[in-house]
Amino acid sequence: MFNRRAFTQLLAAFGFSAVTPAFAQAKTVDVSMAQSPKMRFIPETVTIRSGDTVKWTNPHNISHTVTFDPSKAATAANAALPAGVAPFDSGAIEEEGTFSHTFTEKGTYKYVCAYHEAMGMVGTVVVS
Ligand SMILES: [Cu+2]
Numbered sequence: 322m323f324n325r326r327a328f329t330q331l332l333a334a335f336g337f338s339a340v341t342p343a344f345a346q347a348k349t350v351d352v353s354m355a356q357s358p359k360m361r362f363i364p365e366t367v368t369i370r371s372g373d374t375v376k377w378t379n380p381h382n383i384s385h386t387v388t389f390d391p392s393k394a395a396t397a398a399n400a401a402l403p404a405g406v407a408p409f410d411s412g413a414i415e416e417e418g419t420f421s422h423t424f425t426e427k428g429t430y431k432y433v434c435a436y437h438e439a440m441g442m443v444g445t446v447v448v449s
Pocket residue numbers: 360384385386434435436437442
């Protein structure tokens with residue numbers, strides 16, 4: 322017969338809480354940097370929750386950047402930030418290099434690869 326009290330004690334013995342966490346754990350979402358058939362971020366748009374991290378990886382031998390800075394974009398609107406969020410920039414990411422950023426402010430973030438923006442290498446992070 323099911324004994325709720327005994328079951329709760331069993332869970333506790335294994336380190337589980339009987340109380341369900343009120344919010345999901347933060348996660349990391351991967352974005353790759355492609356050079357063929359064209360320069361682009363894959364996926365070009367990611368939707369995450371506040372507190373999540375996006376990790377960009379460059380698997381190829383052409384350098385890229387992850388530039389969330391309107392002053393460094395050819396078209397400022399391609400690198401737009403929510404109000405009050407300071408610009409940030411990975412600098413050059415070489416082959417096998419990575420860049421990670423944890424997003425804490427909600428809103429829509431647009432970014433560019435500073436080297437290949439003109440070729441359409443732009444991306445979006447939506448933080449909900
Ligand atoms: Cu690039």
